[in-house]
Amino acid sequence: MTVLKSLLDVTAESYATNRKAQLEALAKLEEQLELAVAGGGERYVRRHRDRGKLPVRERLELLLDPDSPFLELSALAAWGTDFTVGASVLTGIGVVSDVECVVIGHDPTVRGGAMNPYSLRKTLRALEIARVNRLPVVNLVESGGADLPTQADLFVPAGRIFHELTELSSLGIPTLAIVFGNSTAGGAYVPGMCDYAVLVDRQAKVFLGGPPLVKMATGEEADDESLGGAEMHSRVSGLSDYFAVDERDAIRLGRRVLSRINWRKLGPGPTRTPEPPRFDPEEILGIVPPDTKVPFDPREILARTVDGSDFDEYKPLYGTSLVTGWASIHGYPVGVLANHRGVLFSEEAKKASEFILLANQTDVPLVFLQNTTGYMVGTRYEQGGIIKDGAKMINAVTNSTVPHLTVNMASSFGAGNYGMSGRAYDPRLMFAWPGAKLAVMGAPQLAGVMSIVGRASAASQGREFDEEADRTRTAAIESQIERESHAFAVTARLYDDGIVDPRDTRDVLGMSLSAVHSNRVEGRRGFGVFRM
Structure with a gap:
């Protein structure tokens, strides 16, 4: 059976905490939407x-x-x-x-x-x-x-x-x-x-x-x-x-x-019978933590998004930080790539590349659910070929010609944004949830890197490192990155196509899939060189 099961405990304290934080974020979103509706x-x-x-x-x-x-x-x-x-x-x-x-x-x-x-x-x-x-x-x-x-x-x-x-x-x-x-x-x-x-x-x-x-x-x-x-x-x-x-x-x-324009869509209509998910989309608010550093299982999101909660997972035991598989949304077949624990390792990159190739072979649109801190760094991973493997994934994303739809659920940092079909990779439509973040890296990590660079510079010049100035600079950088990576600031610059209520994700994707099928839905049969 490919129907997802849910392990969500709606009575847990974490569920109530998450839901409260998401509702507060949605209330702030509603305030801003009211300003847009008010016009002048x-x-x-x-x-x-x-x-x-x-x-x-x-x-x-x-x-x-x-x-x-x-x-x-x-x-x-x-x-x-x-x-x-x-x-x-x-x-x-x-x-x-x-x-x-x-x-x-x-x-x-x-x-x-x-x-x-x-x-x-x-x-x-x-x-x-x-x-x-x-x-x-x-x-x-x-x-x-x-x-x-x-x-x-x-x-x-x-x-x-x-x-x-x-x-x-x-x-x-x-x-x-x-x-x-x-x-x-x-x-x-x-x-x-x-x-x-x-x-x-x-x-x-x-x-x-x-x-x-x-x-x-x-x-x-x-x-x-x-x-x-x-x-x-x-x-x-x-x-x-x-x-x-x-x-x-x-x-x-x-x-x-x-x-009277005699209009006809070039893509196929829904080929499967739409079924509502077996689990309530309302529960999505209790799944997503307010802290983007806390992971959550995207299968719980899929169980409340895809038709009949039916998800045929691809390579479930390999590259487990990235969930891939086949489903349908409002009757439209889709392939899904969803980050699980944030980091993309070589196994995840290769798994994604193969999955994207398969979707293109069968003309199936792809849905990217982002929650990534980027590709893994460190001596072991560099020696293991993370650059080459990440390049395979980005190559596949770049040259894929089936429609891509992207949703930033929580975080989209570093080259993980690129590999998960961020704005620069031309998804047909891209949305974010109100608590999502987008930046080159998380605010504490970025500020920490700047501090380390400053210490190294002082040491190389033989001068004393100013700890107080470093603390002030670190706090200022963290504050700046938090502001710039906020979902409202990101969408204000049109780095996505809008912020959506997580509970509406299924319908937003369904409308998007209907729209993209106005054009042909055809995958690429030939790709560029994949560095092995």
């Missing part, structure tokens, strides 16, 4: 409504199919910066007229929807997700363009938006712009470069230069409507494909466009 705040939302306009999340709700899920991405982008949490743009994957789409919606209550460096990164990541997973794109447009004080960080990389939109079209991936308000200067090219454009009467303003700029540049007196109004673009310029009388009409027209 009550004053600006009210002013927006007074103009007869809908907030971006209400536009999204009308756009999506009734009662369908929405997988929001990068919700805490720009957290901890001078910019609003969420970075003035809403992105995610949802279903519109039975078509899974990437949705990008400007939030005009935040500085008029102006683009800052974080909203640029967030938009580009959403477009990348659309391209690699072959998902149509719906743009809900209302933006004043670039946040001018940060133009030096925007102007050059922002051109990539146009590149992505036109490349999507060339790949046969439909793009749609629904323009609710300003779409000026560079932003005017968004409806211009999308396959379809819907403009709202008396609200859409699409022009390269507004009346003040036209006056300064040419001396011409012009008004918004004649320069870039919906009626002009519908009757005269031809930029608009559909003329909407109001916002709801625009969304209706946008949904109609998606209903």
Whole structure:
């Protein structure tokens, strides 16, 4: 039998302690998500409504199919910066007229929807997700363009938006712009470069230069409507494909466009009957310790995540710090790699490499559940070939072409992040739990290394080592690394695609698997040289 058994004791003190810590982390996450939902705040939302306009999340709700899920991405982008949490743009994957789409919606209550460096990164990541997973794109447009004080960080990389939109079209991936308000200067090219454009009467303003700029540049007196109004673009310029009388009409027209694109997924649908896990996902909160140095058995997570808690483990007696095996999630077959006791030894690296090769031979997507401190160090392990074996694993991850989905459950340190398909290795989608950490190494280890280096330097120069200064420096370094490795700080920089409630991991992975199957799911049959 391959059905997992659980050894979890829900009456244990450790279970209650873990659950309490996870709930506190989730409460802090909820606070930040509420800030993102609030946008520019009550004053600006009210002013927006007074103009007869809908907030971006209400536009999204009308756009999506009734009662369908929405997988929001990068919700805490720009957290901890001078910019609003969420970075003035809403992105995610949802279903519109039975078509899974990437949705990008400007939030005009935040500085008029102006683009800052974080909203640029967030938009580009959403477009990348659309391209690699072959998902149509719906743009809900209302933006004043670039946040001018940060133009030096925007102007050059922002051109990539146009590149992505036109490349999507060339790949046969439909793009749609629904323009609710300003779409000026560079932003005017968004409806211009999308396959379809819907403009709202008396609200859409699409022009390269507004009346003040036209006056300064040419001396011409012009008004918004004649320069870039919906009626002009519908009757005269031809930029608009559909003329909407109001916002709801625009969304209706946008949904109609998606209903007629004759869209078909290239990957297979679920091939197995989805079954709920035999154990309650709610119990995941009591499994994961708040201290990332304390290990936990990922089989307990899998028992509450995969279909029917059925997990066919591969090489269970070899390389036991890495759990590998076959399962399905919401009916989609997957291969799973999950860290057990954190450290990756040579056996784990070779086991992972073989498993990734097998998944590619059978066209099975891979799920990486990270909780790793990296590859093992020390004389014995260096002499045993840990570098070569780690390179095999990273080679396999790099050249694997089946979709990768990655979740950082607790820690992702050092080259273990790379071997477990971290951001640099292009997982199709990557998420983190609220207590997760990501850094070159743990804060105490990093500070300790710096202290040792300082002592060695003092000894080599024949000078006395300042113990008090070392203690102060060590504390400062630990504090810095703790801040920078915090899940909120990591997701703010878009090093993952969002923080998720551990209890929702199964559904998040299910939605992600559905999305990646919009494209072909094909493994690589030939790999590069593996150093033996």
